Amino acid sequence: MSIGNRMNELERSSIDLAQTDLATIDLEQPASSPDAPDGLPKSALIGLAAIVVIAVVIPWLTIESKKAQVIGDLQQRMRITVEARAEVISTWLDGTARLADRLVESELFRLFASDVDAAGGVIESTPQVEQNQNSDSGLGIALLEQLPYMERVLTDFVISADFVSGYVVGKAGVAFVTSGGAAPLETQQAKLALSVLAAGDRQFGAPRAAAAGLVMDIYIPILPAASQTDQAAPVGVLIVTAPVAVKLAESLAPRPLAPKGEQLHLVHMTPDNGLIELLPTRTPELQSLAGSDFIPGHKSLPFTAGSSLDGTKVAYARAAPISGDDFWAVLEMDRGAAHAELNTYTTVVIVAMALIVFAIVAVFGAVWAQLRSSHNRMMADQFRHLAAQIQTQKRFLDSINGSIADYIGLKAPDGNYRYANSAFAKAVGRDSEDIVGLDDVALFGQGTADRLALSDKKALERAAVTTFNEEVYLDGKRRHLQFSKLPFLDEQDQPNGVVSVVRDVTELVEEQQKRDRAVRQMVTALVRAIELRDPYLAGHSRRVASLAVAVAKRLQLSSEEVSTLEIAANLSQLGKLAISRKLLNKPDRLDDSEIAEIRKHLDHAASMLRDIDFELPVLPTIYQMHERLDGGGYPVGLKAEAILVTAQILGVCDVFSARVEPRSYRAGLSNEETLKILNENKDRYATRIVEALRDVVGSVAGEKLLAGLPANET
Numbered sequence: 001m002s003i004g005n006r007m008n009e010l011e012r013s014s015i016d017l018a019q020t021d022l023a024t025i026d027l028e029q030p031a032s033s034p035d036a037p038d039g040l041p042k043s044a045l046i047g048l049a050a051i052v053v054i055a056v057v058i059p060w061l062t063i064e065s066k067k068a069q070v071i072g073d074l075q076q077r078m079r080i081t082v083e084a085r086a087e088v089i090s091t092w093l094d095g096t097a098r099l100a101d102r103l104v105e106s107e108l109f110r111l112f113a114s115d116v117d118a119a120g121g122v123i124e125s126t127p128q129v130e131q132n133q134n135s136d137s138g139l140g141i142a143l144l145e146q147l148p149y150m151e152r153v154l155t156d157f158v159i160s161a162d163f164v165s166g167y168v169v170g171k172a173g174v175a176f177v178t179s180g181g182a183a184p185l186e187t188q189q190a191k192l193a194l195s196v197l198a199a200g201d202r203q204f205g206a207p208r209a210a211a212a213g214l215v216m217d218i219y220i221p222i223l224p225a226a227s228q229t230d231q232a233a234p235v236g237v238l239i240v241t242a243p244v245a246v247k248l249a250e251s252l253a254p255r256p257l258a259p260k261g262e263q264l265h266l267v268h269m270t271p272d273n274g275l276i277e278l279l280p281t282r283t284p285e286l287q288s289l290a291g292s293d294f295i296p297g298h299k300s301l302p303f304t305a306g307s308s309l310d311g312t313k314v315a316y317a318r319a320a321p322i323s324g325d326d327f328w329a330v331l332e333m334d335r336g337a338a339h340a341e342l343n344t345y346t347t348v349v350i351v352a353m354a355l356i357v358f359a360i361v362a363v364f365g366a367v368w369a370q371l372r373s374s375h376n377r378m379m380a381d382q383f384r385h386l387a388a389q390i391q392t393q394k395r396f397l398d399s400i401n402g403s404i405a406d407y408i409g410l411k412a413p414d415g416n417y418r419y420a421n422s423a424f425a426k427a428v429g430r431d432s433e434d435i436v437g438l439d440d441v442a443l444f445g446q447g448t449a450d451r452l453a454l455s456d457k458k459a460l461e462r463a464a465v466t467t468f469n470e471e472v473y474l475d476g477k478r479r480h481l482q483f484s485k486l487p488f489l490d491e492q493d494q495p496n497g498v499v500s501v502v503r504d505v506t507e508l509v510e511e512q513q514k515r516d517r518a519v520r521q522m523v524t525a526l527v528r529a530i531e532l533r534d535p536y537l538a539g540h541s542r543r544v545a546s547l548a549v550a551v552a553k554r555l556q557l558s559s560e561e562v563s564t565l566e567i568a569a570n571l572s573q574l575g576k577l578a579i580s581r582k583l584l585n586k587p588d589r590l591d592d593s594e595i596a597e598i599r600k601h602l603d604h605a606a607s608m609l610r611d612i613d614f615e616l617p618v619l620p621t622i623y624q625m626h627e628r629l630d631g632g633g634y635p636v637g638l639k640a641e642a643i644l645v646t647a648q649i650l651g652v653c654d655v656f657s658a659r660v661e662p663r664s665y666r667a668g669l670s671n672e673e674t675l676k677i678l679n680e681n682k683d684r685y686a687t688r689i690v691e692a693l694r695d696v697v698g699s700v701a702g703e704k705l706l707a708g709l710p711a712n713e714t
Helices: 001-011 015-019 042-098 107-118 127-133 141-160 187-199 246-250 340-371 374-402 422-428 440-444 444-460 505-533 537-556 557-569 574-578 592-596 603-607 618-623 647-658 672-678 686-698 701-704
Strands: 165-169 174-177 209-210 213-222 236-243 262-269 275-278 286-288 302-305 314-321 326-335 407-411 417-420 466-474 477-489 495-502
Touching: 042 213, 042 246, 042 262, 042 302, 042 314, 042 326, 042 340, 042 374, 042 477, 042 495, 042 505, 107 141, 107 213, 107 236, 107 302, 141 165, 141 174, 165 187, 187 213, 187 236, 213 246, 213 672, 246 262, 246 592, 286 326, 302 686, 407 422, 422 495, 440 444, 444 495, 477 505, 537 557, 537 647, 537 686, 537 701, 557 618, 557 647, 574 603, 647 672, 647 686, 672 686, 686 701
Parallel strands: none
Antiparallel strands: 165 174, 165 236, 209 213, 213 236, 262 275, 262 326, 275 286, 302 314, 314 326, 407 417, 407 495, 466 477, 477 495
8 A cells, every 4th residue: 555545544534543642541451241252342442543543654754754855955966066067167158258358458459449439330441431531530541450450369369269250349230350260240149249238248149059069159348448447338349259069068977976867958048938958969069948938947946846858757957047047057857766765765664664563463363362262361361461562562653753853743723732752842842741732832932833833824725745944943052944744634634733744954954054165165266276366377277177087087087086187187276376476477497496485386275275175085186296106206205106196197287288388488399299208207107197198189189179279389
């Protein structure tokens, strides 16, 4: 029999049965004639029925409480995961957009845009323009003469920043400067550029498929020349088209230790409210979601359970916005996988309680058989024995009830409690017997009682389980409680009370808050290290991270080691933020004291990251990245196997990137020259790691990764 059927039977039972106190049943006196006992005493039958009812109620309440816990934990975990993924993508998009700051903040670029704006937002060789050439404004032919230079500047910027194309649009909705090889400006791009020009805020366009894969347009307003405030009206809009396929594909990759059934989707809402899913690793990259305009888990329904985006399964969903209100990350969890633990728990509870009930019924049956053929005295002895057994079973059930950590209470329609388990009584500082007859005002105070009364009303109106969280002061301490309430129905299926199951989730809430703080600390460190201080360090860290992850995968390292490398590489240059920029950018070679000062960046990184719990050996990997196999590294001088393999990979990729990148005192080496140097130093760098790096550099992905370096370096 299913739990649902059992609860239907329970609801059809009279609530008066739940008030029966087994201790008051008089089992010492036989109910029928001692000479011819026709059956069990009436009190014994009532006690047996009460035991059966309790054996149904307790498992059901326990299972419902477990279900609420599982769903609550799933909701918290999915919220953290999808918001973290969305934050990473948003941070990356913001960082990509900031690459254009050095162009739009250039006074030369602003001056040119201001002149074009004064000319009406276009550059044309017309008589009017020729007349303007002779005016004090400097318009006309002078602008045409500047145009080739500005196009070259824009083209160089697009190439160096690894963008696909670039445009500068004026108030006429026409691109008066374009990068080399850029396609003609589309109508939709011009329309959005004009809206950015009017609003003055940076915007992201809709992802779209292009020859280079998925791309996204970034619209940045250009302020007038010599403007001292961001409130000035823009004179133009810079449009850069950024490739996003690789980064979005990385974001969609399953995270380490992800539970079975978890899947991340990226969804974009079109202007006509249709939904398109982004599939950067497939063809086509954009796929319509059957005309649906509903994002599961969006802001009005932050956590939902229903059909998945592709309509093939039932799943839980949680969503987080990435950029504005039309780009979302949607995390789905297969409902069957999410309920696997709950199904096992339900089976164990039902089997255990079924065995207990079977044992009790068997005892009653044996006693009844004995009574039918026994003498009065023997029958009385048997009844006394039966009473002792019932008391033993009652104590056994009481011990089970007393061992349940959840607070269980039964409240009458008038608001007074008719039953409370020992956990409930202990939490409110009273005895179970003293709680009977009291209401929520006496137990929790007027304010909390008013809120609980509303939840009682909802449970009775919905005739279903109502779950919510509430902050309650117990014994002078603030506790976070999770309430699950359901109506208790009489024989006419009318509400005759409310059953409450309460779980103390204070530790879970506090642990969740702790994890949130850790995530914020890590994001703050990344933003500080990669985006706000030194663009060169950020580019170096990203290149090292991509190479290190590719090498680790080629060496078939575990997912934990790959994750460790990705985080450690991105944070590897963090300690250099504590080093003088003058020293880092010194054009001459460093002396011994200056080298020693720069080597302190590992200690600075350790100081910054010490309090962040990554649950992975991130900090040891960073700290050992400059150790070498022969013991000639720093800061400790570790040798061979004493160095983490993640640190060895990070060290090789860091040296490679540093060699191929230019410095103020030298040009960058070629890939082959750098690999040759690494290969010749087998006593310092592991051969298998160097060979794996050679394979990565020679691959298509490696060539694309290194394509952004100046031509004389590669």
